[in-house]
Amino acid sequence: MTETSEDLCLEAILEEKPAAIWFAFDTDLGKYVVQVHAFDNEHEHKTVIFVMVNTIEDALHAANKCEVDVIVAQGNKAGRHGDIEVLLLLYLLMAVKHAVPNGPMSIDRHTITALITMGADGVVLST
Secondary structure, eight states: OTTOOOOOOHHHHHOOOEEEEOOOSSSTTTHHHHHHHHHHHHHOOOEEEEEEEEEEHHHIIIIIIISSSEEEEEESSTTTOOSSSOHHHHHHHHHHHHHHHTTTTOHHHHHHHHHHTOOOSSSOOOO
């Protein structure tokens, strides 16, 4: 990272060598993921990268192009963040797991049970 970095906030965060970082709500999250990978390579560090997605296309991009560690599939019950036309979480999860079968992934008590049964590796809960 240099002083000409586009995002000085991200650079300051990475200087603290976080265990993980979570990206969401941007049209080009890949540019930030590239910065994290570059920092980690230069500093012999591994930051676990989480990326929230609303679509199958975003999941494929995160897994294949950005090489993130965890994909968090956000369905339509997540406060309507991100895309307006978002699939129900259960449908989105099935589609993402089919598109990225060995990919990284991420709700109420009943939904957790359903997601784990359907193949989610874990579940992220928030308010």
